[in-house]
Each structure stands twice: as C-alpha cells, then as structure tokens.
Amino acid sequence: MEDLEAEAFLADKAYDTNELLDMLKEADIAAVIPPVKSRKEQRAYSHELYRARHVIENVFRALKRWRGIATRCAKLTASFIAAIHVRCLFLYLPVHTT
Structure with a gap:
C-alpha cells in the first residue's frame, strides 16, 4: 500500500476497518467504503463512485x-x-452473427 497511487479506493463493507481507513488517510486516498451498520459513527462516502464498483465486478x-x-x-x-x-x-468488440 505504500507505493499505491490512486485518488480513491473502492471496496465493500468487508474492508471497513480502522487500520485500512487510517492507511488510506495517510496516503491521501479517498475511501469509498460503505460503513458497517455496527459502527458507532457512520461516515459519509461517495455513492456515485461506489456504483462504479458494480461495473468492475461485472467485468x-x-x-x-x-x-x-x-x-x-x-x-x-x-x-x-x-x-x-x-x-x-x-x-x-460487437459480435455480429449472420
């Protein structure tokens, strides 16, 4: 993670850990991770960026x-x-069947 260069880190709720969030904050990378329901303080995240994760999963x-x-x-x-x-x-590429 030290050499990681990115603007945002997209992940699901399983990656919502304080250690990862601290590392991302230290590297100045935006965490786009929805908080788990058991967190005392729910933090905000970009819903639009998180929706882009769906496209990646489909690929x-x-x-x-x-x-x-x-x-x-x-x-x-x-x-x-x-x-x-x-x-x-x-x-x-588009597939054309004849």
Whole structure:
C-alpha cells in the first residue's frame, strides 16, 4: 500500500476497518467504503463512485465465465495474460452473427 497511487479506493463493507481507513488517510486516498451498520459513527462516502464498483465486478464476472481463466489453466503468466486480453476483446468488440 505504500507505493499505491490512486485518488480513491473502492471496496465493500468487508474492508471497513480502522487500520485500512487510517492507511488510506495517510496516503491521501479517498475511501469509498460503505460503513458497517455496527459502527458507532457512520461516515459519509461517495455513492456515485461506489456504483462504479458494480461495473468492475461485472467485468471480473465476465472474465471468469471462460473456464480457462477462472481455473487458471495456462501454465505461463504470459499465456494467462494473453487469454485475458483475448477475452477482453470479445467483451469489447460487437459480435455480429449472420
């Protein structure tokens, strides 16, 4: 986390810990983490940024729908990264069936 450069850190409620929040504050990174209900003081967070997390989760779900990526069948890192690139191309480019 020391070398992390970001404007915001998006995570779900499981990451709502004082230690992580202190590290993010020290690094001057905005914490976009909804507080757990058991917190005495509920802190504010950006709901718009948190909604963007949904898009990221959907990309990971779409990547893992390919069995080879989900089970890490590729033995070499380069082959695994290539499979991710191919899958991303399939997700990004429109598919025309005739």
